[in-house]
Amino acid sequence: MTEIPEHLLKRAQAAREKAAGGDAGGAQAGGDRIPDQLLDRTKAASDGAAAVVASAPAGGGVPVGAGPGGHTQRLLTVVKSGSIQEAKAAPVDKVHTWPHLLAVEFVAALACTAFLFVFSWVVNAPLLQAADFNKTPNPSKAPWYFLGLQELLTMFHPMIAGVTLPGMGLIALILAPYLDRNASNKPEDRKFMTSMMTMFLMFWAVLTIIGSFFRGPGFNFTFPWRDGIFFEL
Amino acid sequence: MARTDANPPMPEWSTEYQLVEVDHEYLTKAVKPKQFIHIDQSECIMCEGCVDICPWKCIHMVTPDAIAEATGTEQPGMDPSDNVIFLIDDDVCTRCALCVDRCPTGVIILGKAGAPAAEGDSHTRTNNHGYAYGMRL
Numbered sequence: 001m002t003e004i005p006e007h008l009l010k011r012a013q014a015a016r017e018k019a020a021g022g023d024a025g026g027a028q029a030g031g032d033r034i035p036d037q038l039l040d041r042t043k044a045a046s047d048g049a050a051a052v053v054a055s056a057p058a059g060g061g062v063p064v065g066a067g068p069g070g071h072t073q074r075l076l077t078v079v080k081s082g083s084i085q086e087a088k089a090a091p092v093d094k095v096h097t098w099p100h101l102l103a104v105e106f107v108a109a110l111a112c113t114a115f116l117f118v119f120s121w122v123v124n125a126p127l128l129q130a131a132d133f134n135k136t137p138n139p140s141k142a143p144w145y146f147l148g149l150q151e152l153l154t155m156f157h158p159m160i161a162g163v164t165l166p167g168m169g170l171i172a173l174i175l176a177p178y179l180d181r182n183a184s185n186k187p188e189d190r191k192f193m194t195s196m197m198t199m200f201l202m203f204w205a206v207l208t209i210i211g212s213f214f215r216g217p218g219f220n221f222t223f224p225w226r227d228g229i230f231f232e233l
Numbered sequence: 234m235a236r237t238d239a240n241p242p243m244p245e246w247s248t249e250y251q252l253v254e255v256d257h258e259y260l261t262k263a264v265k266p267k268q269f270i271h272i273d274q275s276e277c278i279m280c281e282g283c284v285d286i287c288p289w290k291c292i293h294m295v296t297p298d299a300i301a302e303a304t305g306t307e308q309p310g311m312d313p314s315d316n317v318i319f320l321i322d323d324d325v326c327t328r329c330a331l332c333v334d335r336c337p338t339g340v341i342i343l344g345k346a347g348a349p350a351a352e353g354d355s356h357t358r359t360n361n362h363g364y365a366y367g368m369r370l
Contacts, residue, residue: 068245076319077272
């Protein structure tokens with residue numbers, strides 16, 4: 001790495017100290033706010049005296065078109081936070097939704113459709129015979145993904161198990177972006193939310209497993225190793 | 234994606250720029266058109282209007298971290314008050330000056346590269362230097 005000149009390091013250090021002191025000082029810093037901006041402007045004027053090119057240096061001068069893709073790219077300006085409006089959000093390097101995201105999503109949708117088409121072609125999933133109310137199945141079980149809910153129905157009043165608890169879950173999902181304001185996507189920063197999700201998954205998995213394998217005729221509790229498995233996929 | 238005018242390919246950008254200070258002779262030699270966009274940072278409100286309106290997406294607002302190294306000039310981001318940087322791809326820019334007209338604070342100018350005055354660039358708009366508040370002079 002290129003050596004950073006001593007005076008630049010000193011200037012950055014001084015600015016950092018001033019920024020740290022300014023937070024503590026608060027009202028005191030207000031007095032010399034305008035001179036700061038004037039200083040910035042003067043510095044910008046002297047910095048901008050010559051054009052500045054963002055490109056790769058090579059031995060004995062800058063080659064023409066040294067930027068990405070062989071282009072000449074230029075640093076337009078460095079905006080200081082002391083400009084006439086404070087930054088509301090941290091700037092991010094971003095691209096446009098169309099076509100960068102939507103094209104990928106469209107291809108993903110096509111791939112999913114193709115997969116489902118082939119899968120439903122290969123795997124046979126016929127309907128059962130017509131229902132006979134003289135011969136009802138016992139136990140009568142929902143599809144496996146509803147068995148957690150069916151298991152919940154054995155414990156609470158249908159209003160609670162079928163409406164209130166799932167409703168609370170849905171409302172919690174709707175509120176999730178407002179309750180969880182942690183923007184980090186590193187697992188080590190998301191311990192609380194990771195544990196919440198793990199608890200929910202464990203809770204639901206246990207209910208589904210009990211409903212699938214530990215419920216026999218009359219939806220009574222059984223042990224699968226004693227009475228056999230009452231479960232069809 | 235088809236390369237159409239409605240969907241121009243984005244210029245390539247880097248996150249490891251090597252910043253080098255060059256003179257106006259280098260710049261006029263490196264790029265064919267002789268006019269250059271300039272943004273005066275002191276009145277920039279970071280609205281990204283110029284980034285948004287550019288038909289070629291050749292202006293970009295990024296964090297100062299994008300510049301890995303600076304030679305012969307101060308590295309943006311060293312000073313903690315450095316907030317964002319604006320980059321332009323001068324090979325893609327067509328000098329349509331839409332950004333100049335779009336800028337709500339009128340701080341983007343389209344001027345010629347040349348030797349600065351002895352006391353430095355005045356950063357002011359004059360009758361023969363760029364645009365003033367969306368009006369061509």
